[in-house]
Amino acid sequence: MGNEAMARGAIEAGVSVATGYPGTPAAEIIDTLGRVAKDVGMYVEWSVNEKVAFEIALAASYSRVRAISAMKHVGANVAHDSVATAAYMGARGGLLLISCDDPGSWSSQNEQDNRIFAMHAYLPVIEPSSPQEAKDAVAYALDLSERLGHPVMLRSVVFLSHATGDVVLGPVRGDVNKEPVWERNVDVAVFDARGARINRSRLLERWERIREAMNEVPFNDLEIVDASVNGRRLGVIAAGLAYSYVVDALRWLDLEDKVSLLKLSTTYPLPARLVGRLLGSVDDVLVVEELEPFIEMQTKALAYEIGASAGIHGKKYLPVARELNPRKVYSALAAFAEVGGRGFSREDALMENVIPRRPPVFCPGCPHRMSFYALRKITRSKKPIYSGDIGCYGLGYLPPFEVIDTIIAMGAGMGLANGFSLLFPDRTTIAVVGDSTFFHASIPALVNAIHHNRKMIAVILDNDVTAMTGDQPHPGTARDAMGNPAKRVMIEEVAEGAGARYVEVVDPTDIRRSEQAFRKAVATDGVSVIVLRRPCELIRVREKLRAGEKLEPYQIDLERCTACKICYDLFSCPAIMRLDDGKAMIDTDLCTGCGDCARICPFNAVVPLRELEGRVGA
Amino acid sequence: MSDDVLDVVIAGVGGQGTITGAAVLGRAGVIAGYKVRGIDNRGLAQRGGAVMSHVRIGRDVNSAMVMDGEADVLLGFEPSEALRRAYFIKQGGWILLNTKPIPPITVTIGRESYPDIDGIIRTFKDDAGARVLAFDASELANEAGNPITLNTVMLGAFSALDTLLRPGHLEAAIRESFRRKLQDVNLVAFQLGREKALELLRSRSG
Numbered sequence: 001m002g003n004e005a006m007a008r009g010a011i012e013a014g015v016s017v018a019t020g021y022p023g024t025p026a027a028e029i030i031d032t033l034g035r036v037a038k039d040v041g042m043y044v045e046w047s048v049n050e051k052v053a054f055e056i057a058l059a060a061s062y063s064r065v066r067a068i069s070a071m072k073h074v075g076a077n078v079a080h081d082s083v084a085t086a087a088y089m090g091a092r093g094g095l096l097l098i099s100c101d102d103p104g105s106w107s108s109q110n111e112q113d114n115r116i117f118a119m120h121a122y123l124p125v126i127e128p129s130s131p132q133e134a135k136d137a138v139a140y141a142l143d144l145s146e147r148l149g150h151p152v153m154l155r156s157v158v159f160l161s162h163a164t165g166d167v168v169l170g171p172v173r174g175d176v177n178k179e180p181v182w183e184r185n186v187d188v189a190v191f192d193a194r195g196a197r198i199n200r201s202r203l204l205e206r207w208e209r210i211r212e213a214m215n216e217v218p219f220n221d222l223e224i225v226d227a228s229v230n231g232r233r234l235g236v237i238a239a240g241l242a243y244s245y246v247v248d249a250l251r252w253l254d255l256e257d258k259v260s261l262l263k264l265s266t267t268y269p270l271p272a273r274l275v276g277r278l279l280g281s282v283d284d285v286l287v288v289e290e291l292e293p294f295i296e297m298q299t300k301a302l303a304y305e306i307g308a309s310a311g312i313h314g315k316k317y318l319p320v321a322r323e324l325n326p327r328k329v330y331s332a333l334a335a336f337a338e339v340g341g342r343g344f345s346r347e348d349a350l351m352e353n354v355i356p357r358r359p360p361v362f363c364p365g366c367p368h369r370m371s372f373y374a375l376r377k378i379t380r381s382k383k384p385i386y387s388g389d390i391g392c393y394g395l396g397y398l399p400p401f402e403v404i405d406t407i408i409a410m411g412a413g414m415g416l417a418n419g420f421s422l423l424f425p426d427r428t429t430i431a432v433v434g435d436s437t438f439f440h441a442s443i444p445a446l447v448n449a450i451h452h453n454r455k456m457i458a459v460i461l462d463n464d465v466t467a468m469t470g471d472q473p474h475p476g477t478a479r480d481a482m483g484n485p486a487k488r489v490m491i492e493e494v495a496e497g498a499g500a501r502y503v504e505v506v507d508p509t510d511i512r513r514s515e516q517a518f519r520k521a522v523a524t525d526g527v528s529v530i531v532l533r534r535p536c537e538l539i540r541v542r543e544k545l546r547a548g549e550k551l552e553p554y555q556i557d558l559e560r561c562t563a564c565k566i567c568y569d570l571f572s573c574p575a576i577m578r579l580d581d582g583k584a585m586i587d588t589d590l591c592t593g594c595g596d597c598a599r600i601c602p603f604n605a606v607v608p609l610r611e612l613e614g615r616v617g618a
Numbered sequence: 619m620s621d622d623v624l625d626v627v628i629a630g631v632g633g634q635g636t637i638t639g640a641a642v643l644g645r646a647g648v649i650a651g652y653k654v655r656g657i658d659n660r661g662l663a664q665r666g667g668a669v670m671s672h673v674r675i676g677r678d679v680n681s682a683m684v685m686d687g688e689a690d691v692l693l694g695f696e697p698s699e700a701l702r703r704a705y706f707i708k709q710g711g712w713i714l715l716n717t718k719p720i721p722p723i724t725v726t727i728g729r730e731s732y733p734d735i736d737g738i739i740r741t742f743k744d745d746a747g748a749r750v751l752a753f754d755a756s757e758l759a760n761e762a763g764n765p766i767t768l769n770t771v772m773l774g775a776f777s778a779l780d781t782l783l784r785p786g787h788l789e790a791a792i793r794e795s796f797r798r799k800l801q802d803v804n805l806v807a808f809q810l811g812r813e814k815a816l817e818l819l820r821s822r823s824g
């Protein structure tokens with residue numbers, strides 16, 4: 001996998017410190033390093049959020065050891081405040097920020113292009129085109145960072161991070177410093193007005209050297225051909241992953257030796273000499289890049305500067321939104337070169353078939369289902385505003401629960417709740433937040449609500465892990481990224497310490513107690529915090545199977561089932577199916593034996609399968 | 619799009635082992651001495667969503683994604699998911715279909731209806747112009763002794779097709795990919811899938 005390849009690159013480059021906060025498509029970089037940390041002598045951390053993660057890496061670089069910090073694109077927003085000044089500070093040990101962007105928003109709230117983020121923060125950007133290059137680029141970028149004394153960004157995208165392929169491993173470097181050195185130097189590390197001004201000039205000087213260095217990066221490659229297509233000399237600039245689509249498409253279109261090609265890996269700042277040479281050799285250029293016309297704009301500016309007259313095209317032929325794929329690139333190249341190519345009417349017709357949607361659902365046994373079942377039952381009639389957040393529990397916005405009305409950004413659930421409770425003091429405002437989300441960026445907003453005496457309920461869904469991104473630990477988990485024991489920070493203690501009026505911890509399995517807690521919270525003035533604590537079911541199941549135990553599924557006793565619909569309509573577990581007569585049936589292959597449906601069935605019609613079989617047998 | 623590249627798309631439901639299946643296939647490509655590229659469209663970590671993997675094997679493959687209408691083989695682990703990805707298959711390509719449906723929640727709670735399996739197969743043949751081998755692979759996985767061997771049943775069926783990969787490459791990849799404890803059951807599943815596909819191929823030509 002691309003992410004595993006990047007992890008390997010960090011090992012080969014002699015990285016001492018690797019940090020991150022989980023997020024798809026970046027998570028497997030730190031997951032992978034955490035598993036091998038002890039063997040390779042690296043410190044690996046899942047930090048409380050991206051800002052802290054980056055700051056640890058920055059401290060490591062300042063202490064002359066190498067560090068990487070890996071995060072998803074929106075994670076970089078959280079780190080941005082420190083990143084934006086890091087470039088002024090420069091790097092001592094190699095410092096690499098890995099940003100995994102998500103064109104297509106496959107698992108994200110937006111598809112922001114972090115090359116623009118890098119431009120704002122003065123980070124040079126390297127974009128690899130394959131898993132092999134991703135590994136090599138991590139190691140190269142760390143060398144470059146150290147040589148130039150400047151942090152670097154490696155930008156991956158979802159279909160590179162999750163790409164698979166053969167990768168040739170390199171040796172692990174033995175000559176890299178791994179001993180931290182403390183050297184106080186307020187000139188580069190204290191940003192008062194004087195520090196900011198001095199380092200701003202130094203930054204701009206360094207930037208000139210960085211510009212120059214971009215022309216030498218080995219992942220760039222320019223091939224000029226002396227040929228024309230339909231009377232025009234054509235060129236293509238293919239950035240990062242798009243290069244792999246371009247190479248195949250040019251072959252399919254039989255344009256392989258007829259078009260000049262710049263494989264571009266340093267997308268900011270542009271390697272001006274290479275781009276200039278291409279512009280001087282062709283009549284028209286097509287820039288193939290995902291998301292914003294970032295290279296296209298820079299190329300147009302450069303052409304103006306050097307007086308090149310080639311036509312520069314990009315988003316005229318390719319979409320700004322969503323990821324690129326072979327078909328989009330093939331069609332764009334065919335149109336650009338005016339060579340026809342194949343059509344796709346058969347494929348388009350096949351896409352028209354009516355297929356039932358398969359939305360993601362809470363897993364069988366997921367504790368969030370039970371929490372939301374109770375939350376809906378007690379609060380729905382009060383018509384509250386449910387200010388939700390991001391995580392597995394975010395699915396609670398869907399029927400049948402509908403206990404989430406907004407999902408914007410991590411931490412925004414508690415923040416918006418501050419706003420809604422201000423604007424609608426007569427309604428109940430309920431923030432619905434996961435445990436990892438709570439620690440990540442919700443605590444300041446909770447403190448703000450308490451300080452301003454808002455009437456608000458914070459519902460915290462504590463399943464012990466960051467489930468959505470692959471069960472990573474967070475400050476409330478008893479282990480760290482390397483599998484070492486870690487101190488659990490208790491959510492209820494944070495809430496009590498901050499002065500919440502009513503704090504309760506309940507197991508959502510105990511539906512009577514959670515209903516009671518919600519009722520009391522609704523009646524409480526000020527801020528209530530209800531922590532619903534039960535581990536992610538995937539973990540329970542995994543541990544059970546590992547221990548060689550069997551799951552004990554439940555089944556419906558059809559004699560007692562009255563077809564009341566509660567279990568499949570209001571509870572909606574994927575293991576429970578509706579029979580034609582309206583009664584329910586459990587798919588015992590999917591059932592994990594959590595027993596939750598047995599707890600909510602008013603007719604005691606859900607029983608352990610073993611019991612039912614025993615009865616039938618008798 | 620050329621004879622020396624093998625393009626495979628795998629479609630299924632989270633939890634069915636499609637990603638492992640794709641990894642074994644890719645490993646077989648490496649063992650056979652080819653370049654391998656692929657992607658796993660993982661979406662979120664939640665189970666039960668639609669998942670898809672692409673595997674491209676050949677002397678010179680670059681893109682990790684298969685182009686629409688260019689897959690040599692579509693491995694459908696689940697009928698409606700195979701239909702969702704049918705636009706990848708090329709004219710005359712092979713669709714290997716596990717006929718056991720996993721109805722999505724939209725169907726189990728009665729909001730949408732599940733397409734008829736014979737209709738799906740007709741669409742594959744008539745509209746997509748594909749060749750189809752359809753059988754209950756989930757049943758064969760149970761027969762092998764463990765439902766999680768569905769992916770190796772499908773790979774066994776795949777090994778009956780004439781492609782760049784020989785059955786030996788796939789068997790070697792299975793041995794490399796699974797822990798000791800799981801190797802035997804997976805090799806049994808592979809054989810069951812392979813024999814089933816050979817039988818279906820014989821009855822096609824007969």
Ligand SMILES: Cc1ncc(C[n+]2csc(CCOP(=O)(O)OP(=O)(O)O)c2C)c(N)n1
Nearest residue numbers: 023390391392393434435436437466467468
């Ligand atoms: C700034 C930012 N970082 C990371 C992510 C990726 N991400 C999505 S949800 C989530 C956390 C989910 O964990 P938790 O709050 O514990 O809820 P659970 O999934 O366990 O229900 C993360 C890290 C994100 N969307 N935004």
